[in-house]
Amino acid sequence: MKSNKPRNRIALNPLLRKGGVHVRAKSGERFATKQKMLKAAREWKGSRDFLRFLQWCP
Template sequence: MKNKKSIKLAVPAPKPRNRVAQNPLLRKGGAHQRARSGERFASKQQARKAAREWKGSRDARLAPCPAHPAA
């Protein structure tokens, strides 16, 4: 079996992958938007402010006049 010739193949090393380019979290890119929770919080704040202003203006109208104290 000494006459058997071995054939050597030159296989190039595989190219290393760019893991950053294929990261599935990076595919979610796009325009930045405010979070939904932030939008909900802002609308709640706005509603509370409107309620405070409404209540304050209502209390000011119903408050007794200091020039005419109640008897």
């Protein structure tokens, strides 16, 4: 009769089962959102400066 292999007790640890889907950290999401906002502000300000320059040209 075939004997069973001993179980790996480390692999059965309940703390090792709490893994899940890998998602971006919340701090990374906040940083990316802030960078998008700053980029949009720079682009908006740049377009406003160009329009102001056109008003002063004869």
